[in-house]
Amino acid sequence: xxxxxxxxxxxxxxxxxxxxxxxxxxxxxxxxxxxxxxxxxxxxxxxxxxxxxxxxxxxxxxxxxxxxxxxxxxxxxxxxxxxxxxxxxxxxxxxxxxxxxxxxxxxxxxxxxxxxxxxxxxxxxxxxxxxxxxxxxxxxxxxxxxxxxxxxxxxxxxxxxxxxxxxxxxxxxxxxxxxxxxxxxxxxxxxxxxxxxxxxxxxxxxxxxxxxxxxxxxxxxxxxxxxxxxxxxxxxxxxxxxxxxxxxxxxxxxxxxxxxxxxxxxxxxxxxxxxxxxxxxxxxxxxxxxxxxxxxxxxxxxxxxxxxxxxxxxxxxxxxxxxxxxxxxxxxxxxxxxxxxxxxxxxxxxxxxxxxxxxxxxxxxxxxxxxxxxx
Amino acid sequence: xxxxxxxxxxxxxxxxxxxxxxxxxxxxxxxxxxxxxxxxxxxxxxxxxxxxxxxxxxxxxxxxxxxxxxxxxxxxxxxxxxxxxxxxxxxxxxxxxxxxxxxxxxxxxxxxxxxxxxxxxxxxxxxxxxxxxxxxxxxxxxxxxxxxxxxxxxxxxxxxxxxxxxxxxxxxxxxxxxxxxxxxxxxxxxxxxxxxxxxxxxxxxxxxxxxxxxxxxxxxxxxxxxxxxxxxxxxxxxxxxxxxxxxxxxxxxxxxxxxxxxxxxxxxxxxxxxxxxxxxxxxxxxxxxxxxxxxxxxxxxxxxxxxxxxxxxxxxxxxxxxxxxxxxxxxxxxxxxxxxxxxxxxxxxxxxxxxxxxxxxxxxxxxxxxxxxxxxxxxxxxxxxxxxxxxxxxxxxxxxxxxxxxxxxxxxxxxxxxxxxxxxxxxxxxxxxxxxxxxxxxxxxxxxxxxxxxxxxxxxxxxxxxxxxxxxxxxxxxxxxxxxxxxxxxxxxxxxxxxxxxxxxxxxxxxx
Numbered sequence: 001x002x003x004x005x006x007x008x009x010x011x012x013x014x015x016x017x018x019x020x021x022x023x024x025x026x027x028x029x030x031x032x033x034x035x036x037x038x039x040x041x042x043x044x045x046x047x048x049x050x051x052x053x054x055x056x057x058x059x060x061x062x063x064x065x066x067x068x069x070x071x072x073x074x075x076x077x078x079x080x081x082x083x084x085x086x087x088x089x090x091x092x093x094x095x096x097x098x099x100x101x102x103x104x105x106x107x108x109x110x111x112x113x114x115x116x117x118x119x120x121x122x123x124x125x126x127x128x129x130x131x132x133x134x135x136x137x138x139x140x141x142x143x144x145x146x147x148x149x150x151x152x153x154x155x156x157x158x159x160x161x162x163x164x165x166x167x168x169x170x171x172x173x174x175x176x177x178x179x180x181x182x183x184x185x186x187x188x189x190x191x192x193x194x195x196x197x198x199x200x201x202x203x204x205x206x207x208x209x210x211x212x213x214x215x216x217x218x219x220x221x222x223x224x225x226x227x228x229x230x231x232x233x234x235x236x237x238x239x240x241x242x243x244x245x246x247x248x249x250x251x252x253x254x255x256x257x258x259x260x261x262x263x264x265x266x267x268x269x270x271x272x273x274x275x276x277x278x279x280x281x282x283x284x285x286x287x288x289x290x291x292x293x294x295x296x297x298x299x300x301x302x303x304x305x306x307x308x309x310x311x312x313x314x315x316x317x318x319x320x321x322x323x324x325x326x327x328x329x330x331x332x333x334x335x336x337x338x339x340x341x342x343x344x345x346x347x348x349x350x351x352x353x354x355x356x357x358x359x360x361x362x363x364x365x366x367x368x369x370x371x372x373x374x375x
Numbered sequence: 376x377x378x379x380x381x382x383x384x385x386x387x388x389x390x391x392x393x394x395x396x397x398x399x400x401x402x403x404x405x406x407x408x409x410x411x412x413x414x415x416x417x418x419x420x421x422x423x424x425x426x427x428x429x430x431x432x433x434x435x436x437x438x439x440x441x442x443x444x445x446x447x448x449x450x451x452x453x454x455x456x457x458x459x460x461x462x463x464x465x466x467x468x469x470x471x472x473x474x475x476x477x478x479x480x481x482x483x484x485x486x487x488x489x490x491x492x493x494x495x496x497x498x499x500x501x502x503x504x505x506x507x508x509x510x511x512x513x514x515x516x517x518x519x520x521x522x523x524x525x526x527x528x529x530x531x532x533x534x535x536x537x538x539x540x541x542x543x544x545x546x547x548x549x550x551x552x553x554x555x556x557x558x559x560x561x562x563x564x565x566x567x568x569x570x571x572x573x574x575x576x577x578x579x580x581x582x583x584x585x586x587x588x589x590x591x592x593x594x595x596x597x598x599x600x601x602x603x604x605x606x607x608x609x610x611x612x613x614x615x616x617x618x619x620x621x622x623x624x625x626x627x628x629x630x631x632x633x634x635x636x637x638x639x640x641x642x643x644x645x646x647x648x649x650x651x652x653x654x655x656x657x658x659x660x661x662x663x664x665x666x667x668x669x670x671x672x673x674x675x676x677x678x679x680x681x682x683x684x685x686x687x688x689x690x691x692x693x694x695x696x697x698x699x700x701x702x703x704x705x706x707x708x709x710x711x712x713x714x715x716x717x718x719x720x721x722x723x724x725x726x727x728x729x730x731x732x733x734x735x736x737x738x739x740x741x742x743x744x745x746x747x748x749x750x751x752x753x754x755x756x757x758x759x760x761x762x763x764x765x766x767x768x769x770x771x772x773x774x775x776x777x778x779x780x781x782x783x784x785x786x787x788x789x790x791x792x793x794x795x796x797x798x799x800x801x802x803x804x805x806x807x808x809x810x811x812x813x814x815x816x817x818x819x820x821x822x823x824x825x826x827x828x829x830x831x832x833x834x835x836x837x838x839x840x841x842x843x844x845x846x847x848x849x850x851x852x853x854x855x856x857x858x859x860x861x862x863x864x865x866x867x868x869x870x871x872x873x874x875x876x877x878x879x880x881x882x883x884x885x886x887x
Contacts, residue, residue, distance in 0.1 A: 240749075241738050245731075248724045251721050255736070
């Protein structure tokens with residue numbers, strides 16, 4: 001009995017090393033990036049210092065090297081946290097959801113519609129009300145958008161990878177078309193995108209001022225709140241329990257009385273709702289209008305973020321901060337060292353690939369075991 | 376005496392999890408015979424053949440092919456020596472056609488271009504000689520099971536195999552397909568091939584085999600000439616002569632009828648009927664046992680009873696209420712518990728903690744759920760209770776169950792299902808793969824349920840278990856009951872015959 005207990009203890013500790021695994025993966029990523037930097041004739045340590053802190057000579061700020069850089073990093077981290085959470089929630093149920101980008105566009109557009117067509121006299125109360133209403137609109141729209149591929153899978157067995165990718169195109173291009181046809185004549189041609197006119201003042205939230213003329217948009221605190229809510233939902237509610245059960249072992253979940261199809265649908269609806277909030281963040285907190293090119297691919301980066309965060313909400317938020325920092329840091333390499341943009345992007349990609357690898361492999365392995373929905 | 380082509384000497388096999396599958400088996404195969412390998416589940420038939428096929432290695436023992444000592448590390452080595460095996464579950468690529476499947480792994484190519492013409496010519500010639508006709512150009516997914524089996528056999532013949540091992544080849548076939556298969560096997564024998572037929576079906580073994588080797592619990596009982604024995608002899612050898620003790624059976628007061636199954640028809644995964652018109656009842660305070668070799672419709676029956684599989688025809692009545700085709704949740708909520716066959720496949724979620732697993736199936740009900748919230752404290756204390764009461768060895772209730780031993784995992788399932796206080800407990804292979812103490816624990820649990828006046832339905836391929844524990848029992852074969860009665864009404868031999876596919880009246884009339 002003693003021995004078997006000791007063995008159990010060892011195996012248990014082995015499971016804790018998942019965190020160690022993640023850290024090791026990050027180190028590997030930096031090593032790989034370092035080799036590439038070194039091979040290209042740059043000093044790896046110096047480069048990493050510039051990425052995260054900055055370069056005093058040229059005055060370039062790294063990701064955490066000053067208020068202005070920090071506010072950029074946090075704005076980016078907010079988007080990535082939300083899209084990462086949206087991906088994690090669906091992946092946990094075993095849904096390979098690639099459609100966060102599309103649901104985010106739909107959410108952003110819904111927030112714009114509520115912000116644009118409703119105009120309230122400006123006071124703190126109406127401001128709060130209008131913003132909440134717009135957020136609600138984005139939640140409902142995003143949730144509905146992700147509900148479509150979920151139902152297609154559960155009722156007809158259509159594979160979610162195909163349907164969500166296609167729906168991304170539908171979402172991004174349809175909103176773009178509407179902007180072009182219906183709003184662009186009013187906006188006029190503006191450099192920097194295909195834009196709608198701005199939303200009402202009552203639907204805008206001004207950023208919190210920081211020193212050195214930097215600003216913190218509301219996205220980051222909101223992302224933290226959504227992270228905590230998601231954490232609670234997954235760990236402490238019946239729904240979260242069922243979503244996780246279905247993702248880990250659909251046959252056992254079914255035996256436990258869980259309606260597998262329903263759990264899959266709920267996970268996608270939840271994912272869509274969070275995607276919608278991500279979209280609303282840009283409209284209500286950053287640009288105050290719908291920009292049909294607003295996302296540099298947050299929804300897709302969310303996949304890497306969720307995997308690095310091991311599909312855990314807290315882990316996902318940390319991973320988002322990490323990726324945002326790498327991304328912002330890579331941008332400061334160019335001005336500080338005169339490094340070609342392409343090389344900086346390659347370094348960024350290399351680090352992310354290495355970091356995401358362990359969980360991506362896990363996902364693929366479990367995917368091969370297959371999820372089947374019983375009709 | 377014809378020459379010996381395969382000789383296996385004193386083969387032992389202990390699996391890494393400590394299961395002793397073979398305990399010194401000798402096996403001799405003569406050139407040009409059809410040799411039946413007969414035994415119950417867990418007798419070691421498949422293990423022995425997988426060793427011969429090089430798929431697993433024996434713990435000890437020697438193998439001689441045509442007098443030469445060999446050591447196989449992988450099936451490819453065995454095929455080189457002319458030994459091939461067809462498994463119950465075929466290994467075919469569904470999107471490929473028969474020809475592509477046959478060529479797979481040894482595709483002839485010319486400068487990197489696939490040249491299937493050559494293969495086709497040879498396969499067509501093979502089909503001509505053996506009578507194994509298959510449409511070579513149709514994807515496997517569109518072929519019937521019988522046809523797929525032919526493709527598997529052709530695949531081996533194409534690899535110039537002389538010894539053909541077929542593992543329960545008739546279990547997936549219709550009666551007509553079985554006839555065709557046997558005709559083919561006879562033809563192959565005429566062509567000088569040697570065939571091993573792994574089966575538990577007595578009649579089939581007797582109808583086609585030249586000699587039959589019977590295994591029981593990892594040991595060889597005997598090798599006999601098929602012409603010189605009858606089904607009774609084989610049944611006796613297969614099941615054993617050991618007196619079946621009836622330990623701990625209490626004369627319970629049987630109560631009211633709890634479960635009534637009438638004319639139940641359920642389809643298997645292949646779309647054919649796996650349960651064919653079963654009718655039986657289970658009363659409170661009794662254990663009703665269903666014996667039979669695995670794969671005779673037991674899984675489908677259990678899944679249908681628990682709402683996991685659709686009932687095509689017939690009805691299931693629980694305490695007077697029709698529960699046919701209700702959802703799992705509705706069936707659970709009415710007071711039915713299930714100990715499933717597949718511990719980590721169905722019964723538990725390996726990555727969930729003990730706590731999370733302890734509430735599976737109750738997680739949506741108070742006290743574990745309050746509104747939409749999960750009551751974690753309550754769940755934890757419940758899990759701690761189970762660990763204490765059911766003596767589960769675990770570090771804490773927060774450990775994922777994949778870190779528990781098999782016996783402790785099963786204890787957890789049993790603990791969870793019993794603690795619900797079900798009116799009916801369905802126990803499916805509840806002691807499979809367990810050590811003695813865990814087995815004892817589970818069996819006592821079932822007996823306790825019974826003594827509390829609850830109904831227990833025990834489905835097991837462990838015959839001794841069924842006979843020992845049941846008040847009434849039935850023997851299931853190909854989706855039907857071959858006989859139903861009190862265990863003491865049957866001799867071991869009769870049960871063996873029923874497990875091999877003879878009906879009770881045939882058995883009784885054959886004996887008198």
